[in-house]
Amino acid sequence: MIWPGNPGLSAATWLLGAVAFLYAARTSVHELVRSTGQAIAGPLRAISRWLSAAADELHARNRAVLLGQARREVEARIEREFERVSGLVTRDLDGYPSLQRKLQDEIACMEEDYKKCGEVPPASPDWVEAVAAVARVKSGNEMVQKILADISTSINVMHDKSLAEYRRAYKSRHRILGRFLPFWRSVERTLSRVDQKLEGLRSSAAIVDAQMDKYGEITANSDRVAHALTVSAFTQLVVSLLVLAVAAGGAFVNFKLIALPMSEMVGAGDILAGNLRTSEVAALVIILVETSMGLFVMETLRITNLFPPIAQLDDRMRRRLLWVSGTLLIVLAAVEASLALMRDMLIADKQALIQSLALGAEQVMIADKWVGNIPTIGQMVLGFILPFALAFVAIPLESLIHSARTVGGVIALALMRLLAFVLRLVGHIAKHTSRVLITLYDLIIVVPLMIERLGKRAVAEVSPPVAPALEAEEGRRAS
């Protein structure tokens, strides 16, 4: 206390002293606060700008990779469709000339038969006119009547003969027409086959057209395609993860099947880390080797394309690799089946031992019924099948890797942009906080500032030319 016994006066003295000090230090404090704000805001803004630029670059690169990947996929699909079309053409339309010849032969045959069927109108008999002349004779001559009666008889006989002949001719024509039927059917069949093949070709052509349209959009760098591909990548990632989770469940079952019997091979006493036994690691390695073999099988079958060197191999080498990896997979599956059997035996042995230890007497073995063998057989079958099932992991794995690239890029991009925004925001806050602090500072020393302003105004009235310069200086400080 400056004035003992008078705290009010002491406080006022302190306040005056402090305000005087703050007023004296005003310029330096303003500079300090302003430069601190700038020191914080400047680097943050720079980092934010760098992050934004990096995000833009990343976006461009992501887009290029996404479109490139999609282009490769579409190219592969178009190539496959062309191969299919080529196969169709080779397989189906290769026999088209013979088909055409057959059709022509059948048509020629039908034409010939048709011609044979043609009805030839019977020629009018020559004696009709003679009969007419005799009939015009106007006499009751018996001779004429007799002749006419003979003619009538002859005509009747001739009529019957002609009718029979006519019917025979029609019968033969009908027979020929009857022979047409299988030809018609054959022609119909042949034509429907041709139609079917052409339909397949047409649908393949439609697929190629659709893919070509997509390819066109990709090469045109369309935003719509980029967005669709990104969404598709997210879907693929989710689906792949689900399938891989199922596969992981299968691998876990597989692991449980072989972990215990593996201790017969590598020993049960060694522990690598924590509670992880060597036998468990060995079981895990076997499962991973099986998965790798499955991966190679899928790769050599050209179902997946994870290893470019395998895809570049010639067909003979690829087939060899397929045989090798396939054989190894089968051998490993057989080993697993036998390990599954051994697991069952080991568990049974352990149970028998524990029973004998618990009861301390010779145990009567219960006779094995066929029902008791079902789990053993089931384990063996599982042990054999699971490696092959795991081989198919290659497909979702490839899908996961490809889609993770896109999804990871999108997430990284979003994070970078978010970080850039946050940094810019923090920079702005720092800058504006420094301004607020300066204003608050001036508020504390408002009384001396007012006095200063009044003093300056008085001086300005005395010497006007100096005032603008001072005001300009004041304005500069305020800004």
Add this chain to the structure above:
Amino acid sequence: MRIVFSHLAPLLLALVVALLAGCGDARNHAHAVYVLIDTSGTYAQEAVKAHRIVNYLLGTLNPGDSLAVARVESRSFSEKDIIAKVTFDQRPSQANAQKRAFQAAVDAFLKGVQGSRYTDITGGLLQGAEYLNESGAGTKTLIVFSDMQEELDQNTVRDFPIDMTGIRVIAVNVVKLRTDNADPRRYFGRLEAWQQRLEDAGAKEWRVINDLERLDPVLARR
């Protein structure tokens, strides 16, 4: 992506190196158990109960573990007092066969157990410590199935410091003697004296378990 990855690569590398470094586990995980069965005087009739402990151990010990059963008699610091000993094979099937043979050997001994005149527990402990240290196991347990009443003849010298470093000692079925019933301080004093002696000898742990059901969690802890 490459930009981000290039920044993360050193971090990932460091993580992988750290994980690989953590993979090696230098500890010995094998468990060696030495069971001392008191066959002296009236305690000889209690010895049959030891059969339960041995069977429990046979059921829980893993391939690579070691087990020995020895008797305490007038002078117990001798290999001849070891009834059966085995280090189980690494293969579970072989280990099971060894356990059956071990069980048969212990059963045969317990059926024909004869009481000795004196009780040399210290000698048995020394023999057990020697066996356990030789086994090189990571966890060493010595189970003493006795009333912990040591009685030595005049020529047997056991009043010297012993070394039980790193070994946990579990006294099981420490029955009360007639004199203990008259003055329980004798019983507690006896156990206290043993605790003091074993702690001085560097034993890792000293426990008294009279209810055999409580032995499981103690043995399960390594």
